[in-house]
Amino acid sequence: MTRTPRWRSVLAGASALTLSATLWGSVPASAATPTPAPTAVGQQEGDPRPDGGLRPGPEPTEPSLVGAAKTYRADGQDVRFAFDAHGFATAARGTFRVSHYEGGEGGWFSGRIDCLIVAGPVAVATGVVTESSFPEFLGVRKGFTVYDNGRRDRVGYSWALDAGSTESVPLCLSGAPYETLETGNFHVVEWFPPQAG
Template structure:
């Protein structure tokens, strides 16, 4: 075998081995990249809701529960955002995540609004439920039945995913959480 062919074969074997082990190497520097943080649960992605009247409603999620915190979903981190506009009316909110649970392809995330231009949402805890379904993603939220200024929403609580996601916009990804039950 020619030297060049051997080098390519060895390099391919090393890359396959590293890829299988979850290790990445930064290109160009030959310096290993930091290992990816193992996650116990996650909710990421963006979608627009379906509204026949033309409302522009968008939800974006970047919520994570580290493997080290598997048993405590209230140690989740990240943010999520939502906005609702129609014509020259509307508003947005940015939420700091305070809880994340997932089961299969369903996620419930809650948090406290840290930035908004809608007075009813200032400093309110809100929750959102996402169903990551190949047949059509769905979404639900607490303010459908709860007033964000009066009703105190507990962490990790939200409504059933009753809203349809606009076709072609949903790219949600749910990493399923598995609670580890004590054996004694």
């Protein structure tokens, strides 16, 4: 029997993991580090199965959008978004923060999430501005869209065509996620309430 040197086995395993991570992208922290729970045979969730796979972690109990990122701007503008949103539709809760600076000038606003809908890798959220360097934005509802595509995420927002708009958008309404990211990452978790019947 021919034996493969141990370093080749380790290298092959590392290459397979790298390829897998590249193909599948990143996963939400809740999926990557499942909460241990005893199984019928005394093993923990996330332990290897006899067939080589992993035991699935717990199913999500609500949708979520979390993460922070800087958008790519060829002209050097510094535009950043951060979200910590959880919950379904108008029962959503959490926070958001947006900043936009160019040549040392600009500003920021932050607020509370009031709606979140997630379908597949796309989240649409809205939130009401509660703090801002622009007083005219206080109390205004802004919309956000995130496309979670591994390390190639995108973000969009309701004020894309009118940056100074002080009009509120309807709940869970935003623009297409057209901005690409320079740094950072967003994690989107889909969940819908169980169907009655």
